[in-house]
Amino acid sequence: MSARAASRLTSALDTVLDRSLVLGYTRIGPALRRRWWPADPEPGCLAGQRVVVTGATSGIGEAMVTSFARLGATVHVLGRNPAKVSTVVAEVRRTLPGAELVEEVCDVGDLDAVRAWCDDLTARLAADGDQGALRGLVHNAGAMVTERTETAQGHELALAVHVLGPHLMTERLLPLLGADPGSPGSVVWMSSGGMYSAGLRSTPDEIEFRPVEGEQEYSGVRGYARTKRMQVEIADAWNDRPDVAGGPVGGPVVRVESCHPGWAATPGITDSLPGFDKVMGPLLRDAGSGADTAVWLVATRPDSAGTHHFWHDRRPRPTTYPVQRRTDPAARRALLDHVAAATGTVWP
């Protein structure tokens, strides 16, 4: 068989796995795909480079810390609970004694805390001169809440943790992500395959999950899926920005991608979806496989020109299936406007 025919065949097989969900999202997906997916990052390829991982105190984030450290990166291990951050850092150091790890504490759903932490990191890295650039920022922190909860700034919690905080963090760390033109940064939003079940809403009340006429009561699962959909839309919107894509204003080519991890065995799944965990448990992939695509995106910066920026198992994936309606442009615009207003930022 020619290389071209083989590539077509594996592409078709990969798509079948993806559409079947169970085959693609579970441990079966990477077990098969690793036969044809792109090469692993070179060992040591991130030596001397810095990566921030949020939600690093559990599950996929913790696995990501180990993977980045194995590639030689200095990993900024960010969590909201300082004791948990120290425990993870000690644990990873036990496995990888030479790992360069920096403990970071920030609640990504609290916009004031995000501003303060970004300013603090920027000041600390400025003192490091040549070593002050950021090579990767992975927005991995995530949570599924059971009832509508507001943050200190009055935003719905899932929206704040999945969308507003990460957007503000990206905005404020953009100078660090573009600080080394020879090795510009990558931002990855860890979304979820659950986002396929959700569309966007268009008024600020709907975006904030405040009760509106005709809307059912708050549902944590729906809030989770909708904010995960928002992450994918926002990552695509970031890629349209001239100041990240090296467009007309010639900014540094910072990449912004989103991905989903499939279904991975983590404390998050056990706590939030015990029924799902019970049924799917033996088939779930491990946390490292869930972390794989985000790590690979940062380490290799694959060319995604002309595609959407949503990935799974080292391949771009559609953001809607053919049977679904595409995102309503008015709802997308309303979301971007609301995110800008809530975070005090401007879309260039």
Ligand SMILES: NC(=O)c1ccc[n+]([C@@H]2O[C@H](COP(=O)([O-])OP(=O)(O)OC[C@H]3O[C@@H](n4cnc5c(N)ncnc54)[C@H](OP(=O)(O)O)[C@@H]3O)[C@@H](O)[C@H]2O)c1
């Ligand atoms: N596991 C899966 O199958 C799966 C599927 C689809 C998508 N995902 C996504 O993958 C990411 C990681 O999930 P996981 O399964 O590893 O979940 P997990 O085990 O619950 O870990 C979530 C992490 O996010 C942190 N976090 C939550 N709220 C935060 C906040 N306000 N500020 C800072 N950190 C916060 C948690 O910190 P604490 O330790 O302090 O709680 C924890 O470190 C999430 O974004 C999730 O939506 C996972």
